[in-house]
Amino acid sequence: MYTQFFGNFLLNNKVVNPDQLLDLMTAQQKAHIKLGTLAIHEGYMTADEVDSIIIMQTHEDKMFGELAVEMGYLTPGQLETLVGKQIPDYLLLGQLLVEKGYCTNAEFENLLLKYQSENELASLEQRNADRNNVFKIIMNYCGSAKDPMSESTTGFLNLFFNNLIRFIGDDFTVLSLQKIDSVEGRHIVSQEITGYAHYLLMLELEERTALDFANRYAKEDFSQYGEDAEEFISASLEDFLNLHNGLYLVNLGPHSEGLSLQPPYTKHDENLSMGEGTYMLPIMYPFGTVHLIFRAEETADK
Amino acid sequence: MKISDATILIGDDSILARKQLKDVVISFGGKTIYEAANGDDAVKLAIEHKPDLIFLDIVMPVKDGITAIKEIRSELPDADIVVVSSVGTQGQLKEALESGASDFVQKPFNVSLIKSIITSRFEGR
Numbered sequence: 001m002y003t004q005f006f007g008n009f010l011l012n013n014k015v016v017n018p019d020q021l022l023d024l025m026t027a028q029q030k031a032h033i034k035l036g037t038l039a040i041h042e043g044y045m046t047a048d049e050v051d052s053i054i055i056m057q058t059h060e061d062k063m064f065g066e067l068a069v070e071m072g073y074l075t076p077g078q079l080e081t082l083v084g085k086q087i088p089d090y091l092l093l094g095q096l097l098v099e100k101g102y103c104t105n106a107e108f109e110n111l112l113l114k115y116q117s118e119n120e121l122a123s124l125e126q127r128n129a130d131r132n133n134v135f136k137i138i139m140n141y142c143g144s145a146k147d148p149m150s151e152s153t154t155g156f157l158n159l160f161f162n163n164l165i166r167f168i169g170d171d172f173t174v175l176s177l178q179k180i181d182s183v184e185g186r187h188i189v190s191q192e193i194t195g196y197a198h199y200l201l202m203l204e205l206e207e208r209t210a211l212d213f214a215n216r217y218a219k220e221d222f223s224q225y226g227e228d229a230e231e232f233i234s235a236s237l238e239d240f241l242n243l244h245n246g247l248y249l250v251n252l253g254p255h256s257e258g259l260s261l262q263p264p265y266t267k268h269d270e271n272l273s274m275g276e277g278t279y280m281l282p283i284m285y286p287f288g289t290v291h292l293i294f295r296a297e298e299t300a301d302k
Numbered sequence: 303m304k305i306s307d308a309t310i311l312i313g314d315d316s317i318l319a320r321k322q323l324k325d326v327v328i329s330f331g332g333k334t335i336y337e338a339a340n341g342d343d344a345v346k347l348a349i350e351h352k353p354d355l356i357f358l359d360i361v362m363p364v365k366d367g368i369t370a371i372k373e374i375r376s377e378l379p380d381a382d383i384v385v386v387s388s389v390g391t392q393g394q395l396k397e398a399l400e401s402g403a404s405d406f407v408q409k410p411f412n413v414s415l416i417k418s419i420i421t422s423r424f425e426g427r
Contacts, residue, residue: 058412059408059410218318231317232321235316235317235318235319239316239318242361242409243388245388246361246389246409250389250408261361262361263362263363
C-alpha cells in the first residue's frame, strides 16, 4: 500500500512526471511479490491454505497476514518474519527509477532517506490502523487534504479505496482532487444510492483501461471473449460499483433503512453535466487512469 | 433428485454474475440452466419451466428481486428461491425471507457456500 505514496512523493519532488511514473509502475508490476507467495516459499503455508485466505479476503475486510494468523496457518512470529522479508513496493519502484536513469543510486539513497523521515514508515500494527483511514492518508499524500468532507462521505470513500485495493490492486497513484461541473466520458459506469441521502459514484475511463480494470476484477481475460467482450467489461465494472455500494449499505446497519441502491448503468462517449458538489479524483494504475467521480448530498433527518 | 436432472434458474442483471454462478452450477453437474437478466423475465421463466432451484439478485431493472420472489411464490408456492445479492441489509434480508426466499448469499459469493446449497438439495452426478 505504499507505492501510491512513494509515487506522489516522486511527483511532488519533481523527480518524475506522471508519464514517467506510469512507465515505472508498468515495469514494477512484473516485480510484485505477495505475502502468500513468500509464505509458500518459506514452507509456512500450503498453496491450498493461501487460496482459502484469498477467498476469505473477498468476504472480509482484512489483510492476508491477519486472516492467516486468525486461521492458525501462520504464527504471529512467522508473519513478522515474512513481513520483514517482503520487499516494500516503494523499494521496487525506487530500484526501477535508477535502472531507467531517472536518478542515480546516490540520489535514490537521499530520496529514500527523505521519504522515510517524512513518512515515518509504519509497523504492521500501524498499517492495520491505516486501513481505516486510507482515504484520509491518500488525500494527505496527493495534497488535497484542504477540501473538508463530511464524516459519512469520508467513510464512503474510505470503503471505496479499501475495495479498490482488495479487488483491483494497490499499485495506484492518486493525483489531485478536483471539483468538476461536467464529464467528457469515454467509458462511464455509474450507480446511485437514493433516499434520505443521495450518493453518486461514477468511474470514467478509456475503453482499453476499462478492459484491464474488468480483467483484474473478474480474474478473466475478456479480450478473448470476441463480440461479447464489451458486455462482460460493462458488467464487471457495474458489479464492482454494485459490490462497493452494497457493502456500504450493509456496513450502515440500521441507518441503511430509507436508502435504496439503484441498478448501475453504463454509457459510452457522452458529455454529462454534473451537479453542484461533484468531485473527480484521477487514480493512475499501470494499465491507465481511472477517474473516480462522486457526489454526496446528505440531509439532516434520518 | 440428481443435480444433472434438475432445472435451475439464475436471475441477475449482470452477465458476469450469471456466468460465474452458472460456471459453479455446471462444475457440480448442473445441466439445465435458464438465465434471466431482469425480475420480469425471471418470473416468466420460473412459471414456464418450474425450476427446482432459483437464484435471484435483489437489485435488478424492470422488476426487483423481492417483487419477483412474491410473484413466483404466488404461482409456485413450493419454489426454492435463494437470494444472491451484494445488498445484504438486515431489512432486505428480512423482507427477502418473508417474501419466500429460503436462503441468502452475500456477493461476492463463496463457491463452497453455493456448493453446500446445491449438495443439500441434490445428489451428485
